Amino acid sequence: MASTMNQFAHLPIPLEDVVKATNNFHHDNIIEHGGVGIAYKGRLLWSGRLMEITARRFDCKHGDGDLEFLAEISALSNLKHKNLVSIIGFCDEIDGKIIVTTYEANGSLGQYLNSLNLTWKQRLRICLGVAHALSYLHYEKGRDYAILHCNINSNTILLDDNWETKLSGFEFSIKQSVNDKDQVCPCEHTGTMGCVDPAIEKTGGVTHKSDIYSFGVVLFQILCERKALIHNEGDRSLAQLAKHHYERGTLHDIIHPHLLNQILSPQSLLIYSKVAYSCLNDDRAHRPYMHHIVAKLEKALELQLRHENIVRPFFLFYYLFFWYSLFLDGNFSFVSVSLFSILLESKSK
Structure with a gap:
């Protein structure tokens, strides 16, 4: 050594x-x-x-x-x-x-799955950061090898002081020829309970699609604010639960209402949940590649931001109209200060 x-x-x-x-x-x-x-x-x-x-x-x-x-x-x-x-x-x-x-100041994603302060927009950006990292590991132009991470879970996804994603936990990673990344590679460590690729048992090893399965679990963790393994339901996996509800069109039943209310674009949720579900396919061949996942998550974020930019001016108009009504009643000085504050806040956003 x-x-x-x-x-x-x-x-x-x-x-x-x-x-x-x-x-x-x-x-x-x-x-x-x-x-x-x-x-x-x-x-x-x-x-x-x-x-x-x-x-x-x-x-x-x-x-x-x-x-x-x-x-x-x-x-x-x-x-x-x-x-x-x-x-x-x-x-x-x-x-x-x-x-x-x-040192990443905000610790691991696992600490914030149930946080009311982690918004849907922030969650989308964190997911996109992980997707970019995995896309880089699995394929990078000019590099003749791929890295299989083999340990994707909410605790190996760290967050810096700006809430940017920093993927860690490479102690079980495997270097593999980029031309062989679809080939099964033996691996003693197969992942964290609840995030483990079920195809490992059949094939005897991992591929880069094993990382994608684990990432699919993390995507549903972020959406449903749950652990990968649900102990109060007989150690049922979140993957099983999410697939069950997705296939029946009842996914909203396992999303916390406070987060559901922040998802302003139904299409954003549809794209996000569809790609998360596709990552959990039992057949590795039918799981998406990371560059495809990156494109879908970018679209989901774009739609959310677009709707936020539509909603914000609407509420600004509503507040301005409200304060203008007060102005007509003679509350000039108070209303002027309030209007000015609202305009400043809107501009800063």
Whole structure:
């Protein structure tokens, strides 16, 4: 493994620097307990800059975690995209195998599935960010290999301080010739419960269409504000529930009313739900490619924004008319201030 790591010679970070950055891996700095170790937040002075970081400490007892450690470094060091988390460096010493990446201030998508503050427009943009990231992983012009992520779920989708998507969790990723990306690739880790491609059991491995199935589950999580596995319904999967309602035309029954009220374009919801449903097809051959998903989600967002731009002037006119009526009753000074405030608010949006 040491010889393999030589290709990443520009990325090592001394263990003592990471220890200092995380206050000796203090429990107050724990972000999450992941499948391969614990992630800590910290502040690292590196290359003359003080940076907010995430230090992911791999559990490598008895050799476990070595392959995942290498897989993540290999993927992140060779991939550059605005919707992927960025690697700063790593520590590979006897006392610790740690990957240091940029800290994403708003945590994971999984924390906000039930949030009333995450609007439909924001949710669409997050979905589109993941779709762009996966499209880049599966195919990029001029690159002779594809990356199968193999771990798409709401907790590996991170959000920065501007709520932009940053895909993480590459410890189980697989590099495959771009010409062979439809070929089945054996994989010990098959995904998170509720997000696992059911075709794995039949074929014995994954393809890039396994990522698409998992993404379909995430799309319905974002729409229905539910976990991938519904424990209070006998561990029923959201995929099963969503497919059941979609096929019967009752999808609105499992969408929270506060979110449903924000979806101003019925066509936007139709396009979104149709592409999410197509991702969950049991037959991999009938699941869409990522570039197709990107185009559909862009259209869904465009329709939502178009309707928002229509609705906003209507309400502005309504309020202006209301305040003008008060003006006719002699409330000039109060109305003038109110009108001015409304106009400013509208202009800022």
